[in-house]
Amino acid sequence: MLTEQRAHHLAKASEAFQAFLGQITANELLDWVSHELGHPEALDEFQQVGDILTKATPPKHLLHIISGNTPHAGLQSLLRGLLVGAQNTIKLPATKADCESIPEITAFYRALPKELQQLCLFTSELSDSLLASADCVIAIGSDRAIESIHQRLKPQQRFIPHGHKISFGLIDKPSTKNAQLAATDASLYNQQGCLSPHAIYVKQGAEDFAPMLAKAMETFNQRDPRGPIGLSESGSIRNLRETVRYQAAQEPDNYQLYESKGDTSWTVIYENSPTLRPSPQNRTIYVRPWPDNPLDLGKEVEYLSTIALSPLSALLKTVECLTPARVCQLGKAQHPHLFWHHDGIAPLASLVTCLDIHL
Template sequence: MSVSWMPKWVTADGVPFTLRSGTHEWRGVRPTDWTAIGAGLEAAHSDLRRLPVRRIVDAVDAVVDLWAKRDFTARRTAVRNAALVTGMSEETIDGALDAELGNLRAESLLAALTRELGAPEALDGFRSGTTAVGPRTVLAVFSGNVPGLPARSLVRALLVKATVIAKIPAKEPHFTAAFLRTLHDVEPVLADAVVATYWDRDDEETLEGALGQADAVIAYGGDQACAAIRARVRPHQLYEEHSHKLSFGIVSAEYAARHGAAEVARQIASDCSDFDQHACLSPQVYLVQEQHAREIARHLAVAMRREAQDSPPGAIDAQDATVLQHRRLVAEWRAATSDTSEVWAPDGLEWTVVLDDTLMPLSGAGNRVARIVSVPDVAAAVDAMRPYAKHLQNVGLGAVGEEFQRTARELAVLGASRVSAPGAMTRPSMVWRHDGQPRIAGLVRWCDIELHPELETS
């Protein structure tokens, strides 16, 4: 089945493309006449604007209700294909989809719309003299291998009644088209407002064609990839960027004493195992107050083993395996020469727990490496994160009372855009202002009626 999605109004022939992972191949089609695509999206936009926002919310909720069932045919096919291309286990992918799609239920969408716009109906017309208007077309350039990730930005754009050109991620190309096929079954107007395809990073002609039809651009990727897109954005286009990010955890002595080492270890293991630790929200390091660090690390080895049994890690390619083995060797060498370091790991590469007292340069990431770094206090943990402030995103903050309030504020000033409880790092809600910005309100412009005798009737 095609990994691209073309509405029926796309009549011109496109260029076939093939994405490969090992011996597996997936095919799709890429438009060549972007002027025609723009005209089609303009017509689709007229139909989309006539939908009440609550009808859009209900349609998305109905699609998610289908996809929430793990035996739903489209979901099972998407999960199997995602496992082939990402190397993740089907259990891990199912967990990722549960987390991502769980945020797209009606209650969550309405809460996000209300928080950012005051009232969802602001998108339907003037209320109390003001209305919000979304762009005609959003170009969304997706990347990464987190299953289900495109749904968040795709749904945000549709909520503000914008049509979408989506570049699907090569590392997980199946979900977007599969989700849109179900959306078409539920509410064709929404699915017909989206064109989803793929082009190579160096295909500047296609990027320029797609950019030429967009009023807003959403870019996901590494710093260099996002910079390349940012450089091409026109002055009149809204721009939203999700570039390279890092996340950390902190555990204070009081938090550890209150919850116990075994429970804290379970929380950390969950954060470090979800998505095989490949999400930006996944912690690279947990900084733990020194009197509890070793005990938590010991329990963490048990908890990581249990996570690997319940949700098996995916296959690791040769390059990542080499990086992981090197990380283990460095950690084992430090453990052999220091009384404050220790390593727990199985014979295979399913998981690794490292205890250290130094936050070494973050070489390599992912693949379920749970690093515990002992620190004298919470203030020292925050100081250790300062060199990474530019890329700081998410902190799992295990602290209580006044120390929690003070530290959360310090982390916000440092650069964090999200503070969560340990164990909840990889499950952000739609209400979170993704990377610190209002992602629904950021797509709209406002029009106010003022100083007009007809205001009372608007």
């Protein structure tokens, strides 16, 4: 099947998944191939570049090791593999070796024509033989999981890891609109993905923004409840709440705690410190003052994924020195374009190899 045919089938199958993939057309997919590989038919036939004929070749076996708490990332990864025409194996974090454990991938797979379904194999086992058979491996998960996988690969196998990352938001001043946008970013997918902000920084009036964000978090939760979480997850949130409650009693100017009543559905913590730290997730968000020197954010900036800004244009230069992989408008942190460079990596070009013929 030629690239143009795959693009049309994938665009049609993606129509029901705009929340995960955005609204895309076949022409946009072909433009994406052209942008990264130099020509829309780069995978189909040789293209002349100067005195060289070159053709892009997909992996013979592309292995996707995906995380159950970020189905959108797995769905995007699979679409990319299919677009370049690879044979794909999707390793699911589940006990049964089919695609039923992640409904989004199930529905997407079933929307594909048989020719593309034949390029997909699902498994729950990550055996040595499976790893050895892949010439390219994409892994999404914790740093510990990523390291474990990497140690099992051979040098000639291409490895594309997506491990621990952290994101945050930055606003110029408190406002109801900013609170609503921040609550959306902090609540979607229960902060399980690398695009989820763990803190909202405020250039002026951070302590005034915390109660506004708390109100917006409650409103969002009433409209879209978080749902149940595990005992250890709930315990982490409750432990953090009690720590902050004690700190707020001792230093009320430096700490504030706002929390959902009777459960752990959402938590907002104001801390008068710029140090970026991961939250326990599950809609637990810090509010922090923005420092004069962005380097005062601390060591976590080494793992920056996304910075969500409001207003975007006015604050862009403020964060450029941090070199994040992605900057976006506040409220859009959880909705990257399908063509984005995940962790700064070109998603199509990183998958293919090229055959050159020197004329």
